[in-house]
Amino acid sequence: xxxxxxxxxxxxxxxxxxxxxxxxxxxxxxxxxxxxxxxxxxxxxxxxxxxxxxxxxxxxxxxxxxxxxxxxxxxxxxxxxxxxxxxxxxxxxxxxx
Numbered sequence: 001x002x003x004x005x006x007x008x009x010x011x012x013x014x015x016x017x018x019x020x021x022x023x024x025x026x027x028x029x030x031x032x033x034x035x036x037x038x039x040x041x042x043x044x045x046x047x048x049x050x051x052x053x054x055x056x057x058x059x060x061x062x063x064x065x066x067x068x069x070x071x072x073x074x075x076x077x078x079x080x081x082x083x084x085x086x087x088x089x090x091x092x093x094x095x096x097x
Contacts, residue, residue, distance in 0.1 A: 003027050009036070016041045023047065029054055032072070045081050047074040048089075 006026040011018040018038040025032040031054045036047035048071065055066035071089030076082045 011038075013040070023049070025049075026054065036074070038078070043078045044076065045074055045078055048072075048086060049074060 004025055005028055006024065008025075009020040009023040011020045013019075016039060018040055019036070021035045023032075023034055023036050030051065032049040032051045034047060034049035036045060036049075038045050050069040051072045052069035053062070053066050055063050071086035073084050073086045074081050075084075
């Protein structure tokens, strides 16, 4: 089981590699979107996501915070991937559309 309320992606699969440019993961409080490559034979993931808070109400402060996102890299085995901030993508403030 997962805590995801939504997990969506389309994949192009070739030579044991599944690639997605439209990955979307949501929990009741968090939203992540981005691109991923999964090595199906070795069961490894390499993903670059934008992680942010979901705007779940009409509160103006939450709406402002929900427009901010952090770049996150997800790498390693599917059974225990490592999540880290992406320092190269932290070059300035970012907002989500």
